[in-house]
Every structure is written in structure tokens, then in C-alpha cells.
Amino acid sequence: MQNTKTFTGYDTVIDLSDDDAEITHVGRGTPCGEYLRRYxxxxxxxxxxxxxxxxxxxxxxxxxxxxxxxxxxxxxxxxxxxxxxxxxxxxxxxxxxxxxxxxxxxxxxxxxxxxxxxxxxxxxxxxxxxxxxxxxxxxxxxxxxxxxxxxIPAFPVFDTLEDKNLERIPFVVTTHCNWLQVFENTQDPIHVLHLHARSSGVQFGVASGVDQIIDYENTPLGMINVQTRQVEDHVWVRTTETILPNMNQGGAIWEEAESEKFFQRSAFTRWMVPVDNFETMTIGWRIFSKELDPRDQGDRKKIGVEAIDFVGQTKDERGYEESQRYPGDYEAQVSQRPIAIHKMENPAMSDRGVMKVRRLLRNQIRALKGKQEPSQYIQNGRGTISTYQQDTVVRAVLDEENKQSYSKALVKHILNSKDETEEKRRVDLELHCRELLSKLN
CATH class of the missing domain: 2.102.10.10 (Rieske [2Fe-2S] iron-sulphur domain)
Known part of the structure; x- marks a missing residue:
């Protein structure tokens, strides 16, 4: 149904006075700042x-x-x-x-x-x-x-950092806006389809431009979004992880879902750390292996201080005109204003993940204001923290209903496997996927 009221520029009230300080302001003594300082x-x-x-x-x-x-x-x-x-x-x-x-x-x-x-x-x-x-x-x-x-909590070591065979290169990039705009982007999977595939041409893998079924699940650490795609004769299920208070793990940058894989882990582990209310540093590791980057599309020489090897993440990598023609995450996040005004937004169904991130943060922040210390990470039997980011690709063609059933069962298995070793999680997930597909076909 088309809205018949048009040319409303003069009538639209732009009120920038309420910037949702409870979850955006980070100085000492602020609710969000005190929460972030507990980690x-x-x-x-x-x-x-x-x-x-x-x-x-x-x-x-x-x-x-x-x-x-x-x-x-x-x-x-x-x-x-x-x-x-x-x-x-x-x-x-x-x-x-x-x-x-x-x-x-x-x-x-x-x-x-x-x-x-x-x-x-x-x-x-x-x-x-x-x-x-x-x-x-x-x-x-x-x-x-x-x-x-x-x-002071124990220093956390996450299970994705256990594998000594992976190459991890530290990096830090600056985004000139409030930290929450950068962080909540991790639970906005629909933007991958539009910003990184349709608006700006294919910035990552071609497969990322395939329509997806999106779902969300809580985890002991925060939440994941679940993206399920039919890529020709393969079904690809990606879980992208948000770990409270300000951490994110994501899958292979140029994943094309051309061959089977099970429980393939993150290509980057990173934190969105507020410099102040108006600037954020994203700092962490780009992670390399033959499985994560089979075509050698990553460029290790482009990773470091104010440098990362995938497009649209920094201010100075491109000129203004090029960034207008091919905007990336940096342009989308910074252009929301120095601090996005949540009361001026019009959230839709596709924004469920972003709203969930804000709600999770708000709940933790308010608990701390009520003198309840934030929950800390619980170690598994190996002394690390179990996480839930992964990519799984199987050869199958499923209709929409069966894709949903398959991905829900797959994610449930992943969430229940947190106490197993990485290898056992991978092997067991493959067996579980085969069993699920045999029942669906």
C-alpha cells in the first residue's frame, strides 16, 4: 500500500537531542561505558x-x-x-x-x-x-x-584461537562514528545482500548476493544470525556471531559455497572498541588458511594499521566519488550521523537482529546499574571459550520449508556441541547433516 503523503521535507521534524545515551555514550561513569569496562x-x-x-x-x-x-x-x-x-x-x-x-x-x-x-x-x-x-x-x-x-575477569581465550595451523594477522581500523553503529552491523545480515552485492556490485563472494532465509538465535555469549542460501546445487548455512559486549566473528570473506564443508570457522575475530562517543576502532585478527581462502584472494600485505584486505572498511582507501559509486560498510555506518538517532528510525522485519543486539545490550547495562555484575565467559573443558560462528555447505537442493527445517536443526546441534573439541564438533556436524538430509529427501 503506497503512502499518499509526499514532499514532506518541511513537515518532518528532525530532533537530534536524544541519542539513546544509555547504549551509545561510553565515558567513565556512563551506563554503557561502565559495562564495557567490565571486560x-x-x-x-x-x-x-x-x-x-x-x-x-x-x-x-x-x-x-x-x-x-x-x-x-x-x-x-x-x-x-x-x-x-x-x-x-x-x-x-x-x-x-x-x-x-x-x-x-x-x-x-x-x-x-x-x-x-x-x-x-x-x-x-x-x-x-x-x-x-x-x-x-x-x-x-x-x-x-x-x-x-x-x-577483574580471567583473560578469555576463544576456541577459534586454538588452532596453531591458522595464520592470524592483527589489524586495527578506525570508523568515525559511534561504536554501536559499527557493532550492530554484525547482526544486520540483509545488508550483505544489498550493500555488498546489489548496491555496489559484488564486493565479497558472488554467493553472498543470493537471497537468504534469515533467523536469529541466542547463545551463551550473545547471539548469532543464521543465513541459509541455496547456491545452485548446494545449501549453505552461515552463522555470524556477536559476542557481548562488543566482539564479532565472521566467516570466509569470499565464500562461494561450491564444495562441501562442515563447521568451517572464522576468517576474522574482532572487537568494536569505542575511542569515544564519536569514534570507533575495530581491532582483531584476519585469519588465513587454504580452506578459508582457496583462491588466495586475501592480501596479507594490506592488513595492519588502518588497513584491511576487503573493500569499504576505512575512510582513506578510496576517493569520495568512488565511495559514492561503490559505498561500503564505512560509508553506510558513518553517514548515519556521528551518533545514530534511534527515535528517527523506522525499523522493519529485516532489522530484527539490530533490535535484538540493542535489547541484549540494554538488558546487561541495566542489570549493572542495578548492582548485578555482568556475566563473564565460561570456559569449556579445554580452558577456552566455546563459540558458534561457522560455515557449513552440503550438496543438496531443498525447497524453502525444508531449508528452514534443515538450518534450524543444524544450528541446534551446533549450540549443543559447545563442550566438544573443534574436530569432534566438525565430524559430528557432518554426520548430523547427512542424517538430516536423508530424512528430508
Whole structure:
């Protein structure tokens, strides 16, 4: 039914005053900022940290990151606790960082090692502490915990990071808008069909432009979207994973669903970390194997600082006119305004995943406001965190009803297999798929 009211520009009220601060504002003391601070966050690439301190901003807070001469990594408040000079101009010491102004030496935990020219027995050594946060280095990325020390969780290692045969290359790219616009995109699978296949031509695999049946499921970590496609004589079921509070895992970039595969894992694991309310860094790993990239379409040389090897993810990779003709994720996300105004949106059925992400976040944030600490990740028997992203392709031709039945049963099996090893999950899923198809055919 066509809306008969047209040319409504003058009558449309544009009210930018309500930017849904509960789930968009990330500074210290804000509901969302406090929630994000309860988890380890990636903040920097290890190989970019050299013999100089680095001034960074995370969750709206300016901090100084450094590695001292003993190899320990520190993350301190920007301004020296003595007289406020910025520690970005500090001097790397054998242990900790020395303020350039009066020579006060702070350890990586913020304790005062030496107060410049003050006597060694001065009580000031026990009195003054520089604000500091714990750090952890893993897989070429530096992580930090910016929350209350009494709530520090164990550092999480996810099962997709277990396989030593995979090549993982760290990267970080900046998106100049609020973090939620970047994060909720992970549960907007319909945009893959339009933005990445029809609006801009095929940006990823040709198969991604095939119409899909879309569903959503909760997981112990957050949620997945389930995309089921009939690609010629193969049925392809992809689950794309959102892990709360701000993590995402996705499948092979150029998947064409031409041959059978079962429980093929992620081609990228990444976090959408707010710099502040208006800027986001997406930081994580691009993951390579012969199975994930059989045609060698990925380009390892294009991965790193402000660089990733698939189109439309950064500001400067293309000129303005080209980005108008072939927009990507960056243009779609940034152009929603610095912070998208949710009250001005008109959500439809295809936005169910985005609405679900917002609802999950809001529930967790409100629970924390009610003094209930957020749920942390539970380890499996191998000491890692079981996750649920995967691609499965089988040779079959199914009608719409059977495709839905098949994908629902497949996903249920995946969710119930969390305590198994990666190999057993793959083998068992193949057996389960064969059994399902035998019943449907």
C-alpha cells in the first residue's frame, strides 16, 4: 500500500537531542561505558609499540601506553600525579616510566618508584599513586582491563584461537562514528545482500548476493544470525556471531559455497572498541588458511594499521566519488550521523537482529546499574571459550520449508556441541547433516 503523503521535507521534524545515551555514550561513569569496562578490551597492536610512549584514547579516556626496558607493558593516566604534565613525553625506564618534568618514576602498576629529587625516605613514595590499568598481550595485540580491580575477569581465550595451523594477522581500523553503529552491523545480515552485492556490485563472494532465509538465535555469549542460501546445487548455512559486549566473528570473506564443508570457522575475530562517543576502532585478527581462502584472494600485505584486505572498511582507501559509486560498510555506518538517532528510525522485519543486539545490550547495562555484575565467559573443558560462528555447505537442493527445517536443526546441534573439541564438533556436524538430509529427501 503506497503512502499518499509526499514532499514532506518541511513537515518532518528532525530532533537530534536524544541519542539513546544509555547504549551509545561510553565515558567513565556512563551506563554503557561502565559495562564495557567490565571486560578485557584490545587497545593496540604489539608491533606498533616502540621506544616511545603512545598517547591513546579508549572509552573516552586519554591514557599513555608504553613498554619499559624490562619488557613490561604499562597503561597509565595521561597526566602525572605530581603536577599534571603529560606522560606521553615521559622517558622509558628499566622499570616503568619517568615523567619528563620532575623525574618522577612510576611502575606499570602506578606505584611511585622514585619521586625525582625527593629524599628516598620521603613519605610521598607511599602516598602518591599514578592511575594505571592492567594489560595483557596475546597474539600480537595488547589488551587492557579498565574496570574496577575487584571485578577483574580471567583473560578469555576463544576456541577459534586454538588452532596453531591458522595464520592470524592483527589489524586495527578506525570508523568515525559511534561504536554501536559499527557493532550492530554484525547482526544486520540483509545488508550483505544489498550493500555488498546489489548496491555496489559484488564486493565479497558472488554467493553472498543470493537471497537468504534469515533467523536469529541466542547463545551463551550473545547471539548469532543464521543465513541459509541455496547456491545452485548446494545449501549453505552461515552463522555470524556477536559476542557481548562488543566482539564479532565472521566467516570466509569470499565464500562461494561450491564444495562441501562442515563447521568451517572464522576468517576474522574482532572487537568494536569505542575511542569515544564519536569514534570507533575495530581491532582483531584476519585469519588465513587454504580452506578459508582457496583462491588466495586475501592480501596479507594490506592488513595492519588502518588497513584491511576487503573493500569499504576505512575512510582513506578510496576517493569520495568512488565511495559514492561503490559505498561500503564505512560509508553506510558513518553517514548515519556521528551518533545514530534511534527515535528517527523506522525499523522493519529485516532489522530484527539490530533490535535484538540493542535489547541484549540494554538488558546487561541495566542489570549493572542495578548492582548485578555482568556475566563473564565460561570456559569449556579445554580452558577456552566455546563459540558458534561457522560455515557449513552440503550438496543438496531443498525447497524453502525444508531449508528452514534443515538450518534450524543444524544450528541446534551446533549450540549443543559447545563442550566438544573443534574436530569432534566438525565430524559430528557432518554426520548430523547427512542424517538430516536423508530424512528430508
Amino acid at each position: 578485557w578490551q584490545p587497545i593496540y597492536l604489539e608491533d606498533q609499540l616502540d621506544d616511545l610512549p603512545k598517547l591513546i584514547k579508549v572509552l573516552g579516556e586519554e591514557l599513555v601506553l608504553f613498554r619499559d626496558k624490562s619488557g613490561d607493558t604499562g597503561l597509565l593516566h595521561k597526566h602525572c600525579a605530581h603536577r599534571g604534565a603529560s606522560l606521553e613525553y615521559g622517558i622509558i625506564a628499566d622499570h616503568g616510566l619517568v615523567c619528563c618534568y620532575h623525574g618522577w618514576n612510576f611502575a606499570v602498576d602506578g606505584s611511585l618508584i622514585k619521586a625525582g629529587s625527593e629524599p628516598e625516605n620521603s613519605p610521598i613514595h607511599k602516598k602518591v599513586v599514578q592511575g594505571a590499568y592492567p594489560t595483557h598481550e596475546f597474539g600480537g595485540i595488547i589488551f587492557a582491563y579498565l574496570g574496577p580491580t575487584e571485578s
